[in-house]
Amino acid sequence: MKKLLILLSLSFLPFAALCSHIVGGDISVRALGNNRFEITLHFFRDCNSSTPFDVPIPLGIFDKKNDSLVMTDSMNLISHTILSLGDSCFKPTNLCVEQGLFIDTITLPNNPFGYYLSWERCCRNAIISNIVSPSNTGMVFYAEIPDPLLMDSSPVFGAYPRGYMCANQPNILNFAATDADGDSLVYSLVKPFAGHTSAGAPIAPSPISAPYDTVTFAWPAYGMFNIVGGAPPMTINSRTGTVTAQPNALGVFVFCVEVDEYRKHQKIGTLRRDIQMEVLPCNNNLAPVFVSPPDSSYTLIAGQSLCLAIAATDADNDWVSLKGSSELFSNSPSEPATSFMPDSAKQTAQNMLCVQTTCSQIRQAPYKVHFIAKDYSCYPSNTTVFDLSILVKAPIDSKLDTLIPNIFTPNGDSQNDFFQLNTAHLSSCFDSFNIQIFDRWGVILFESSDFHFKWDGHAKTGKEAAAGVYYYVLKGNYLNSAFDYKGFIQLER
DSSP, rough: OOOOOOOOOSSSSSHHHHHOEEEEEEEEEEEETTEEEEEEEEEEEETTTOOOOOOEEEEEETTTOOOOOOEEEEEEEEEEEEOOOSSSSOOSSOOOOEEEEEEEEEEOOOOOTTTEEEEEEEEEEBBBSSSSGGOOOEEEEEEOOGGGOOOOOOOOOOOOOOOEETTSOOOOEEEOOOOOOOEEEEEEOOOHHHHHOOSSSSSOOOOOOSOOOOOOOOTTBBTTTTTSSSSSSEOOTTTOOEEEEOSSSOEEEEEEEEEEEEEETTEEEEEEEEEEEEOOOOOOOOOOEEEEESSSSEEETOOEEEEEEEEOOTTTEEEEEEEEETTTTTOOOTSSEEEOHHHHHEEEEEEEEEEEOOOOOOSSSSEEEEEEEESSSSOOOOOEEEEEEEEEEGGGGGGGGGGOEEEEOSSSSSSOOBBBBBBBOOOOSSEEEEEEEEOOOOOOOEEEETTTTBBBBBOOSSOOOEEEEEEEEEEEEEEEEEEEEEEEEEEOO
């Protein structure tokens, strides 16, 4: 698996190399009362950069009505931290992001038009894939706040996201923000600001007002129509801030999430988070596979039982759940017992399906037992289905010669002492049944209407029949089906 290594390219001009380090950032505001506000700026950069953090940062506060500069606040670096990226699925060892935390407190006069805050810096990482000339493209840290009279605190983004996406797999990223005032938040994907800075002039000598240039996407592969490539394209849930993407190429990509803040249906503020993420060739998540039973179709004669091991295994060693459903699964005490319990286990989920059939289940169409195996891992779950077919037939529908023996030995040794159908575990399923046994002269020696008859080799008179060949006629009727079957049996003593 390839991992992201953000290095400063030596092939660029020395000055450009020193500037090529910005990963992203955002600005948020917290109301303190009496027109005082705490400003927080998160500056995300490549921690392999040799460029020190700018100290102090000249943050510009502009009047939204006329873009006039109201004040410049010098923000000092409070702390810098190497962020822990990745998650339980994957922790990239070479993706390194350092967060610089800048905080200051300012006092602003009331202004019905509100303010916007901005700071510009160049340059972005040279290895960004989806924009043109990233090493000569700056970033604008930007936020909008309403009239200080409202004493509004802006939304606040959560922690830096995991830092990577998996190629050719659905990715779900959380960009949800929280709002201390309970205002409504609406999320969107917007074009990142590039601003006025460049590799030749990476730091603006003084704050510059809007409008701000935006980045130039590497057309035609990338644009707002498809920010990181792949299908479906990157989208964001406007209510939750959940970003979904399925990029199809490896590389580093930049995008920007904007949060608009609404109070009483009126927009009062805006927060932007500019971010970069790498697309990695994560392991493909293979779907679980059913490894048992060996066949998908079984035929039973009413009264027969069947037990099969149902098992699904996952090659990725993911957790697997296994469930089954069928009309054979009945809670009625009058119905035969068909049992299957769900299972959930690491790598292989399995359990026994046991079916006990009766005459009431005889029909032309087979019963379907539907099994679902689902894996659970770092990636979106895969589901595999397996349909088992069980046909329940009446004995009249089966090949009778498989049920009828051709020899018996009634000698009292308790071994094959009776001529009977091999139906110990079958139901008769007959509206009528009759068997007659004849000697070679046509004399009836035995007769029964019991499907589970037993002939012990004696005539009706009680006289023991001699060894030899005897003949039988089986007749039966079930629903609209009838049969008349003739055969012979060898009696040996």
